[in-house]
Amino acid sequence: MEELNLNDLSKIQEKAIDMAFQFGPVLLKAVILLLAGRFVIKMLIRLLTNALSKYEVDASLATFFKSFLSALLWVLLIISIATTLGMQMTSFIAILGAAGLAVGLALQGSLANFAGGVLILVFKPFRVGDTIEAQGTLGSVESIDILYTKIRNFDNKVVTIPNGALANNAITNFSLKPTRRVDMSVGVAYGTDLKKTRKVILDILNKDERVHEDPAPVVYFGNFGDSSLDLTIRCWTDAADLWPVYWDSMEAIKEAFEANDIEVPFPQRDVNHYYPEGKK
Template identity: 45%
Template sequence: MEEIMNYQEHVDKAIKWFWDALPNLLLAILLLVVGTYIIRVINKLIRKFFAKKDYDPSLETFLQSLISIALKILLFVLVITQLGVQSSSLVAIIGAAGLAVGLALQGSLANFAGGVLILLFKPFKVGDFISAQGVDGTVKEISIFTTKLKTFGNQIAIIPNGQLSNNNIINYNAEDSRRDKIDVGIGYDSNIKKAKDILLQICNDQKDIYKDPAPEVYVGELADSSVNLTLRFWAHNDTFWKAHFYVMEEIKYRFDAEGIEIPFPQRVVHQGKE
């Protein structure tokens, strides 16, 4: 009989707890339904906003996901609080968990932050040719954690965004045109003026080299075994390398034809008598 009375007592307590908790439970369910609907509406408005703006697609996707996750976390906290969980305790638990995760993922978080900075400030974009971390290549993809570069050899270089955002980057496509600098050594017996005229004529014959600003040649150094001339000219990014390689090849052809010596290291070996 005593066991039946104890059982009935537990049932009565459970029923009382259920009726006491029912209002909060219903409010939590209502809050969850309404909150989910509001988040869906906000996400739709955000997508429409980005559709009207010319932002980087990677940045749009990232910001949409970040806002959606933040709103869902906020809704979760509100629902749990409505069920009777103390908000201070919940915040403490979330904070401790966040600290533990942050310590475990320091490198990933640094790359994440670097990705956000790159997407926000846009030091480069997909399609730009850049030099960074000792790698030259065309930007193929910018993600939250890494950036992929396609090198001259058709390899894919993957660079962590944390390193990219905290080190020097040269963006060769930031401007429409680039200036080339080619150093050419000639012998001390060669005619400097004639060599300079040949270099300028080569630039004048190449249609992809800008005539304004005009190419220029000057004596850059009187070295130990050569007079070093420096040639500078401008070309559009799309035809820069075509112009560069044309000039390099023509220098050799025309200097040989005009008898202008291009010095090169020589080693003389003397064989001693036995």
């Protein structure tokens, strides 16, 4: 029995050695191909990045191209490794097709995101660097990848949104036009001279070099409020100066009101108490 076991062990060892000599070089070749292919993919992506930067290709297209090329090269590398390991190309394509169908059904959302990314790059509702509002997020577009778009909001959080959702829903682009309208509103006390107030506000806006002369700034009386006469103020400026003009103008208007004795009222109520006849 012991001799039989030794013979079996010897046969197993011989078979293992034969398999090692048979499959070892192939496996080693596949590992070398994997390492070399990984290095080549990194080099090609780096060359593509430099080329896109050199020719000043739009940042949105550049990010998408790099993501797509990387995915394509890895698929080709996997096919090459499978072929090296002895898998027949026809069989591998059949398996890949069946797997692709199964994965396609399982990843319908991802395919929709890929199509959404293509639509975004074709129709360009926004670009990298634009300030947009979409899906409840307001911020600057950091990158457009093959499946997702990254938006950095103004408190430095990065929100990742699927491209399919962006391509099929409303998007507000704040950077598409070079100029923006600044909307402000102030309230003054009842009895205030509106012509004087309008002149004070327009003098402030006309002195600000950031405010455009055409269209000219305007001040309209808009509403009889509960405690104030409500004024609507509108002027135009460069998109980058929108909020600085708003903040500086509101502060300057407040100081000008104080200097010209224009009262900004606070909420108030008149309360009248009626007593029955003969009562104090």
